[in-house]
Amino acid sequence: MNQYKEKIILIGAGLSGSMLAILLARRGFEVEVYERRPDRRKETVDAGRSINLAVSARGIHALTISGVVEKIREIATPMYGRMNHPLEGNPIGTMYSVNPDHWQNSVSRPLLNEILMTEAERVGAKLHFKQRCDAIDIANNEVTLSNLENPDSPQSYTLSAGRIIACDGANSAVRSAMKKSTDFQLEEKRFRVDYKELCIPAGPSGDIQMEKNWLHIWGRDGGNFMMIALPNMDNTFTCTLFMPYEGDKSMQQLDSEPKIADFFQQYFPDALPLMPSLIEDYFHNPTSALGIVMCYPWIVEDKMALVGDACHAVVPFYGQGVNASFEDCIELDRCVESYYPDWDRIFREYQQNRKENADAISMMAQENFEGMSKSGYPGALLRRGIELEMEKRFPEYKSQYELVSFSLVPYSEARKKGVINQDVLSQIVSAIPEVRAEGEEEALRKYETATLIKGVNWEQAKTIFQEVYSKSGFLV
Ligand SMILES: Cc1cc2nc3c(=O)[nH]c(=O)nc-3n(C[C@H](O)[C@H](O)[C@H](O)COP(=O)(O)OP(=O)(O)OC[C@H]3O[C@@H](n4cnc5c(N)ncnc54)[C@H](O)[C@@H]3O)c2cc1C
Known part of the structure; x- marks a missing residue:
């Protein structure tokens, strides 16, 4: 019954x-x-x-x-990961996880x-x-x-x-x-950026115009605004521009065809040629607030x-x-x-x-928001590179992203671990010889992130991780 x-x-x-x-x-x-x-x-x-x-x-x-x-x-x-598009140079892909079975689904x-x-x-x-x-x-x-x-x-x-x-x-x-x-x-709050959806269509013969299996990100202006693009089954991408609603670089300011074209040429030069209906889409699609x-x-x-x-x-x-x-x-x-x-x-x-x-x-x-919009910047790439390597070497170490996106661990616990992980990463970064010698900013200016990651002493990193975790009450 x-x-x-x-x-x-x-x-x-x-x-x-x-x-x-x-x-x-x-x-x-x-x-x-x-x-x-x-x-x-x-x-x-x-x-x-x-x-x-x-x-x-x-x-x-x-x-x-x-x-x-x-x-x-x-x-x-x-x-499978984020593809960051810098203003100059080639896009840089970073995997979401070291586990090949972990990916996001668009x-x-x-x-x-x-x-x-x-x-x-x-x-x-x-x-x-x-x-x-x-x-x-x-x-x-x-x-x-x-x-x-x-x-x-x-x-x-x-x-x-x-x-x-x-x-x-x-x-x-x-x-x-x-x-x-x-x-x-x-x-009830309004977040500091609004959003507008735009589009990258398939190419003339129906082919896809960027690498398909990535979430593409163009983070700009020190992380103040960004565009992202998620792939669709039909070889198109749905792009979303996230920008402040008012001020110097804002949605409000982009109110004419030449301003939009100039802005995209200045900040998204590799995406612009892939967006033939940009102007039409920009005026047709609403600008919406994020509540x-x-x-x-x-x-x-x-x-x-x-x-x-x-x-x-x-x-x-x-x-x-x-x-x-x-x-x-x-x-x-x-x-x-x-x-x-x-x-x-x-x-x-x-x-x-x-x-x-x-x-x-x-x-x-x-x-x-900052995590995404700055994810292509050297400091973030360095930390992400170290995190992935930590996850590979020490399976007990889990990044906040991994816990939130690829586990069922309660969000509250993922957040607590995320805060502690920041401490672990900062200590590991500070111990890199080039950073110790010249400071993080200068080291990031002088060296490739891959070079700095090579300088990490992983035994020391493990000790830092274990000490920080046990001080915070998390068992390793
Ligand atoms: C730009 C953007 C991107 C996002 N991207 C992601 C993402 O990548 N991943 C993710 O997990 N989440 C994402 N989200 C969040 C996601 O959209 C929401 O969390 C999700 O839609 C919530 O589902 P819901 O059913 O609670 O609300 P809704 O999807 O808003 O559904 C509410 C339903 O109730 C109906 N309704 C409303 N009022 C009434 C009424 N008075 N009477 C009868 N029916 C009513 C509406 O028509 C609607 O069908 C995104 C949100 C935004 C704005």
């Missing part, structure tokens, strides 16, 4: 909503999902934010549990969403499109929706369910209702819960927003398995296990 016999309303059929719908419907719950957009499988819908996404271990884990990983692999383009957001929606329906969830959540009555467990089938005359109606779960993204309507409660803490949302609590008693961007929208510089949101779904489902029908405990334990980790990835993602 099905023990999970009750109705659950999900708001939003984006990536978290569809993932959670699969997990809950598979248990036998009556899952009703209300999504304000049209069904993208039947009507052309704008892809919304970012056309492709990097999916890594946590996302793959959730996709495996939800039974769609093989379908996702068919639409994924592996990215996946089309709309296709990923479609696969998840189809699977959710297959396992019994009911998806209702063009239904916008307008209000929530927390006291009575009610949700008021507008039927947008006829956009000129939306029809309003109210539904109720014992459980309402909000997967409605960074501007969550459900969170807005929770905000009215006096003990609700909410921080950060942190809030608490994520739940209302045993009635409501927030999942995914609705409770923790993060900036995309660790490529973890979806991965973290999928991890929420897996954790919520695990709590259901452990404690059903005690929803109070299910929601409390879900919140307790996820909040700290969501905060950690939010901070790491903000910090990693």
